Amino acid sequence: MLGGMQSHEMRVTDILDHAAREATTREIVTYWADGCLQRSNWGEVGSMARQLASKLTQIGWNKADRVGTLAMNHLHHLVTYYGAAGAGGVVHTVNPRLSAEHIIYIVNHAEDRVFFFDAMFRPIIDALKEHMPCVEHFVCFDSDCGGDYMSFAEFIADGDAEFDWVTGSERDPCGLCYTSGTTGNPKGVLYEHRSNVIHAMSLCMPDVFDINARSVMLPIVPIFHANGWGAPYGCAMAGCGMVLSASNDPKVLWKLIREEGVTHSAGVPTVWLGLFGEMDASGGDYGDLRYVVIGGSAAPRAMIERLTQAGIEVGHAWGMTETSPIGTIGARPANWDAMSYEERIDLIQKQGRIPYGVQLRVVDEDGVVQPRDGKSSGHLQIKGVWIVQRYFKAEEDSLTDDGWFDTGDIAVIHPDGVMQITDRDKDIIKSGGEWISSIDLENTVVGCPGVAEAAAIGVPHPKWDERPMLFVVCKADATLTADDITSYLTDKIAKWWMPDEIRFVPELPHTATGKILKRALREQLRVEREGA
């Protein structure tokens, strides 16, 4: 050995230890589903997580065994992230909005041995538990959910708060999250200690989540989504305060933001629409809020404008379960001060820049890398330390021959390095050898007064291969005709993008994560044409 630096495996439990030591009394506030407000802190999270890890060890935990959760955001869910990892195991967050069929599939595929759930989801557990023979212990996160269920507090009560974490390699798994995929069975992404630590370091950076010891983060995104967007790890690393709400009631969230001094928040666009409604009704201000990360789906321009005008920085982010999830984020570029208001909003509306740690490229149908000219769209591919290589229990890697993960998104990269999603590859409409972006079409239609929501899909066409068809949901008080839509679109889109058919519907089908389920629309059309 020539000499060198110390050898340490980077484990997520080190992050919690850091928070428990250096930010011991920094508050973790929980608004429980029953309306109780609980004040804890990183020191207590550390002790409780050790109790849980100790308890799991007592019941014979093996390396990489899974703890399932069906839960909203709260102290006990956060503790489970670390307690499972600290026993050498894996926290497996299940999305409660999935179908019963998917939940059963996922829990059995993951082979969860212990399963924690919120009292509000007890009906799901009551109904499905007989189909989950792998689960040895069903435990309720809340203090009292009736039935024979043990509570989380009781479960960890005889665990040792000074327990020594199970150690191991930084490449060991510590988290599992299934994609709510629109086709086929859900696929599990297995996060590692190393990938989560490096991802958390990125998250803290000024051009990503920008969190530090003075920040108070309210992750409105459920932490059962996509690795909790990394917040459970990043916040501990920064030693910041956290506010966790088991309720997504805008009234509750708004009160928490203002009364708990929330400076940072992260969530999907629909959450902000709810908060705006609450704000309009109550007339309150934003309190200490200064930075909002919006991801999950594209943020509407009006939302970005409203927040920006209120002096709040918007970090428009793109990512997916397979990317831990940060892929890009719309951090302010070097020339921000020189940009006009319109240029800034235009920029934020795109998906943002590529942080250190990942690489992105756009390739055409033949796999040829496209230039960063803002025009050449193609398949968006990604690589990096926190990007999936192989789905859980899969037989082979999910990478291209040269090691990239294909995201299933269609995108362009602009000369300034800003990435812009133009569509999902399965939603792009291929007409006469050209591509029509269903997202662009929908975004344009949504600008039409009276339109609440819209979905564009490609329908088979003998001459053009596919032609666009539009489903439109009108606002409650609006009456629109197809002519109103086409007149509105006429000078806003290329002529050949004009939908061949426009259909008004009372509502659109959505996935468990709130995305429009275009597969259901296509299936509906198929049945209409071909019969079931």
Added chain:
Amino acid sequence: MLGGMQSHEMRVTDILDHAAREATTREIVTYWADGCLQRSNWGEVGSMARQLASKLTQIGWNKADRVGTLAMNHLHHLVTYYGAAGAGGVVHTVNPRLSAEHIIYIVNHAEDRVFFFDAMFRPIIDALKEHMPCVEHFVCFDSDCGGDYMSFAEFIADGDAEFDWVTGSERDPCGLCYTSGTTGNPKGVLYEHRSNVIHAMSLCMPDVFDINARSVMLPIVPIFHANGWGAPYGCAMAGCGMVLSASNDPKVLWKLIREEGVTHSAGVPTVWLGLFGEMDASGGDYGDLRYVVIGGSAAPRAMIERLTQAGIEVGHAWGMTETSPIGTIGARPANWDAMSYEERIDLIQKQGRIPYGVQLRVVDEDGVVQPRDGKSSGHLQIKGVWIVQRYFKAEEDSLTDDGWFDTGDIAVIHPDGVMQITDRDKDIIKSGGEWISSIDLENTVVGCPGVAEAAAIGVPHPKWDERPMLFVVCKADATLTADDITSYLTDKIAKWWMPDEIRFVPELPHTATGKILKRALREQLRVEREGA
């Protein structure tokens, strides 16, 4: 394999690739020693570093071979950091202020094969090169330094700007820096790709250097010091602008700060004294400067106050060559907003909080860990990914039995996690079984009107083991007596801390890094008493 994330070795060349790709045109400004201003950018740094790596490969570079440098801060020095690493080698920065004897020792111990130097240091090379038989190529960083020396531009001219980096393990070495140790031969610290990448991620964080794409960093600290304080890596990771000055003339630095939009700077305290002098003379303002990292030695209170009052955040940092170098930094704590001005200055004057990635502890003479009570002082020990394990070519590790590196500092840790250095362990004065902090004593004496600098050392005493003796340098226009000093000290220190002897001297000896060389004072006393 259960599944998992991608495998990537973290190499410092990835950081440069990131900057060259995502911050291509972000400026790297160099003020050369001849007064020329050169504007380059991360894209060009990438190309030049590849040319250098290619050239080294052409001359038969082996893994971990060393490139020595004797240079100030400029574009070519920055390029060398990455070019050496990209050839699979190691950049070895030599401090030009070291004695000829030490430079010869270090270059031979490091076995530097190629040696780059600034024209201003040509006299050193001319005089010493015959004692450096390992060096195959002496190359001048500047374009023309006379003699038979090839210039850096000529040297890399036939290197390939598209060269593929030499790849390898993230545990491979990429940097080497010798401590300017006050005793014995200098010892080399061998930085690794992994340690530098993780250290750079920490550096970017809001509570460390807080750098992002909009920042412009002027590292006033010479990048030959202590791994360049990580700035060559951290700045590339953030994709920020850099201003590099081969001159330390305060007039030049001040002009650069204001004309190049410098937002961040980092340097030792003496630099800021020079800049204040320049500012007082010129009456200029601080331009866009908003964050200043001060390290290397403790920042005087008046300096912290002056910067703070000007609205500039001061990050008072502690670290050493062995710690890459960040050990602690005085980032604002959670309760900053609630603190009074005096509390804030008191806090900043200490050495700061412990960032994620390192752990600190204080142990007594018997190795017992001391409480974080702000009172129990002892030996400061550190561990983490970017902390030395074994010095270059050493036969054994430099760690305690349980894996900690002893820093040689004496410190306390306060209940809020803030660390405070109270002395160097070899400088602490042990009197009657109690410790007298030489630093506290000196800092108090320096507050006495007319005192420019002071050094306290322990001298052997038959009854008390050691007693303090004070060396004082007066300001140019001041006349002081020992009585003046003792009267000043009377109500400011414990009675038994009062020096037994006070000696006025015209100047104090200093190390190459500007610290008082107490060893020379002790040796002088020994000679006086015992003869040579």
